[in-house]
Amino acid sequence: MEIMNIDGQHDAIVFFDVETTCPDPFRILYEFGSIYVCPRRLIELNNTSYKTLIRPDDLDILTDRSWKNLSEKGITREDLVSAPHFSKVADTIYHILHDRIWAGHNIEDFDCARIKEAFDGINKPAPEYRHLIDSQHLLTGWFGKRAGNMKQLDSLAAYFGSKKQVHRSLDDVRMNLEVVKHCGAVLFLESMCPEILPQTSWISPDEVSIYSTYAIPASFYDGNPKIRIMHHDIDLKLHCSRLKVRFGIRKFDNANRRLTFVVDASSLLCEILDKCDVHAEQLYKDFGGNSEWLPVVHRVYQSIRLRLKARGETHIERHQNGSFTNQRVESSNFDSAELERLIIPGNFVDAYLSLDTFDYMEKAGIRLVADKLIIHH
Template sequence: MDLAAKQGPQDLELIAFFDLETVRTGEQEWEIVEFGAILVCPRTLVQVGEPYSTLIRPSRKDIVDNFSDRPNGITRQAIANAPSFTEVAGDIYGILHGRVWAGHNIEEFDCGLIKEAYAESKRKAPWYKFLIDTHPLLRQWFGKRAGDLKLATLGDYFGHGEQKHRSLDDVSRNLKVLKDAAAVLFLESNFPNLLPENTWIAPKSISESCISATHAPFKDGSQKICILHENLPLQVHCMGMKVLYGIDKKLNEPWLSFAVVVPPKLYDVLNVCDAHALRRFGELGINSEWKPVVKEDYNRYIHLSLNDETKIWRDGHPTMERVEHTELGDDELKMLFDQEETYVDAFFSLDTFINYNKMAGITLVAKKLFIHPRLPARAI
């Protein structure tokens, strides 16, 4: 199939992955020197038809004359002999118009250049059905584990080899990165203990004699106490905990938290953690009032805190809607936890603190929450 040919309604369902190579012509000015695209089936992420790419001659002769040859094959002679944007504008329009557009950092960069190029050529610009920019998408879901999230860095992370900075090569790399990241996130969501550095331990598997605490320098130069289990940072997953009361934001504290009834085994584990951390704080000469992690009332309960990295699954299944709490309004967030008989499967870390009131203790920071409107059968 010729990508630039006129397509029917079924073909418009295909995703247009594209990339531009550019030359800088001013402080905030760029011109396109190459366009490349492939069409992809949204159901299978398989390429459909042949790819399309073309070098493009810049609009001004001085840009061509001052162009420095690149080792990837984009040379002064090559772009001097290339068609102008006006000559290929119809082909590019046929590929992009009415489709879903996808690419890396295209919202901030490529889309604007395409719009400008069509305006300068006095042609109608293509429009997209909606946009998939993989840069903010990966920043939200994949985090900073792959560094700066540039396409070259992501390719190195997944072992795709050196980036060539040619449009079609970058498009292919982008699609491979997206598939690989999706596979990793799928495995992590379904098998949270898959990676050693992400080991989450159920309370029943925690040996209290293997719990310890150690001093560690914090990012601001102060000392931090790390809670360990078998010499690794202790990260806990506990299933089917009943929500005692929902979202609470305390005065002068930036984080949100909610309370859950603490199961007996977790109660014992957290008391041991408290004792180790308190002793280490004492060795540092810190005499702040200690705030026990378990609250004693008519129920024994703990607070689970939410931060910017907390991910929430509604209805307790990874394939259901996943959100960050920062995406929800106060009312929406409260509704998640205020239903009668709400239970959570929680994956949380143990962070020590000293606050402005000279109080110290352990904060349980929720990393992942699976919310159930009733007690899951597997937790009974």
């Protein structure tokens, strides 16, 4: 089987999967399947699929549990007895995989190791990949945990209403490709049409499950920030009531007239933000970031700094003597003098906060940006 070059520059992606027996006492390879996929259109190329059962060295080592599992997949003892030994299909599998772009679900931790073990078992060099695309790691980072256990392909398939995973190599490979396309389409629509598929909702600190917070890379279309702080399966945005102003307005960027001020933070809010710091800093370092990470909570005062938007607008409502005065303030026309009179130590604000990350001049961290403020004075 000859692998085609797509356009003179882009080689086909090899989606593959191996099936093994239950781990009692060993994981024994008994099936391999693969397809070739056009990287530009994400479609399976005609006449490039390959699948084979593989006869283990010793069928007697398989336990009753393994045979029951095989039977549920429609594989009999006779099927394995008549299947080729790995040594008979090794050259074909090597040709399929070597120096190619590999793709699959959980292949980095599982399938790649099983392939190497099989080739080691016949004293032949194992194939090596040129690039590796593990959809488990990729989708955990970009799609989040909204579909449940991302290690299991059937969790993703069930999320999109696909048929149940059958745990046969070629079927699973094709399911893997469809799941990747579904996830990509959802992420694209969320990024390009946030008004149709909103990713955020405001929640108060007491509604936050700290153990459900995590960090993921920002979507390709999000621009800044490069890291998103998530709560369950949506961006974490906080609605904090009655924050007491500790330090008033500070103009820290005269060119863009960006304004910040400092408020006291409750113990619960500090705990949430500290956890967000841990997730974001770890992902930042995993990406190779080396700037100094600045904690979002100022521990001496147990306070946080809020920033008004420099682009777009911050919606501001002034609350005085039980009545509201609404004022929509354009970022290019902040009346900083008026805000300095309103946001003063001792006054209170209700803040609707986005958690944005930054990396600037060897400093990195989480920035709390006020999308909306209600100023009580």
